[in-house]
Amino acid sequence: MLLAIGLLAACSGRDADQYQGYVEGEFVYVASSQAGRLQNLAVARGDSVARGAPLFALEATLEQAAQQQATQQLHAAEAQYADLQTGKRPPEIAVVRAQLAQAEAADRNAAEQLRRDQAQFDIHAVSQAQLDNSRAQADASRARVDELRNQLSVAALPGRAQQLAALAAQADAARDALAQADWRLSEKSIKAGQAGLVYETMYRVGEWVAAGNPVVRLLPPANIKIRFFVPETVVGSLRTGQAVTLHCDACAHDVAATVRYVSNQAEFTPPVIYSNDARDKLVFMVEAWPAAADAATLHPGQPVAVSLK
Template identity: 45%
Template sequence: MKTPVYLQVPRPRPVSRRIAVLGLLSALLAATGCRERTAGGYQGYLEAEFIYVGAPLAGRLTRLAVTRGQEVKAGDLLFELEQTSEAAAVAEAEKRLAQANARLDNLRKGRRPTEIAALAAQLQRAEASLRWAEADLERRRRLLRDDVISAAELDLAQAQRDADAAQVESLRAELETARLGAREDEIRAAEAEVAATAAALERARWALDNKHQIAQADARVHDTLYREGEFVTGGMPVVSLLPPANLKARFFVPEGEVATLRIGGTVQVRVDGRPEPVPATISYVATQAEYTPPVIYNQENRAKLVFMVEAVIAPADARVLRAGQPVDVKVGR
């Protein structure tokens, strides 16, 4: 697209002067106009898709581990927020889970061996008392037949024997229950308590883990948005990253030639300062046409552009490119 130049002509001029003005206008257009494509290619620029990294929870920024322009690897620490309360919550949840597990184990095991042994001893004493009561009842029955004792004394002996028999049955049932452990409903309630405390621990660990963020892929630090000591609201980005895969060439093709391009096609991207072009693959072709952008970098005004460089050169092609650089793109290998 050519940059428009507006001239005010207040009144008719002689033909010779008019020709001179037209010549001057042509010179200005030639000097400032923009070519939409270079010989055998198209002009465009490098577009970056930044990744903004923040924490879902709020807190004071205690450590900023990266600086602008730094190259980071996947897993490298980016920043940390204060985490005193989250660490305390994790410790409390771990202790609660340990208590819940101990209670569940205790219910499943039943009573302690010493308690079971005490119940067994009580049962033995009760069985011995029952045997004595049965023998005494039989003696009193013989004495009643001989009219030695009254019927009331026999009734007392019978009542004692029945009481001892009930005591034996009660202790046998209690001993069996002690050996079986707690009831099923008590065990289910204890299991639910363990599950709830485990979920609380998982939630506390998630909060603690999210108080520090790491790089998910190799990238360059584009910018840092907070300083150490500042309070960061939950969800606000602290660091912006630019992975090499998120840098792409954006160029503009005339309407009459767009039909020749296909998704997956190969293009050659040439950047100032690099002797060899960089290969690239077409990933998107617009579905609607648009007017030529008002600013297109041409060979003349490109020399006037300057870029602030804050990073060392890395081996990979994408790592040496910068967002906003003008490029020349040629289709094909």
């Protein structure tokens, strides 16, 4: 009889060290920042997905058109900037050279005509008006030669610094617009940010999805935790980082977990009036996290018994 009483006492001590709890999951609600009609749902409830796996895609006709427009505007701005840096093309420079050669020939002819008219004027063979006309033609021809020589020099120069700066700014603005268009388009095809279980899908293909509304509810193994409750007499001995052991009916073996949070606020197990006699009714919530490999075997809502170490 004494042996039986001792065994019962031992069993009662082990039961007293076990605390009831349940499995809880911190779900990841996957949504897009853009609105659109759901075009493709790549997963179903209960699927396990790897990081980077496609989850869903929204209709992206407008975003694709905006991306193409931004790409073309960037190419145009870059082409204008490059063109302004190189000066005129060789054929354009050749045209100016030909015009300069014509102007130089006309200048020589005008200078010779002025020399002859000056000689004729000296012997009173031509009028003053004809000499003035020849001198004006010579001056105009010389000015035309100077103009074309300057044009030839300018044709080899790049654009002015202010023009280059303006076109460079336009190219940067077009590049930023393309980056925005790329981002908006990428927001129409959403991939899993981490591996996990597809716990639920909220929309069907063809339905309109507002911006920010979650389409897939994902449960990564690392987001599975245990919540259990300990009495006031035990909470003081708990600390974060402390190891505990989980037991559940469906578990093949006990699961190790680590305490990460101990509540500093008490609550009553039943609704009773607070008094010194009711202090044994106070409990504190504790959260413990199992390893990701073990967490995959647990399910939210599943009851567990927690043993302290």
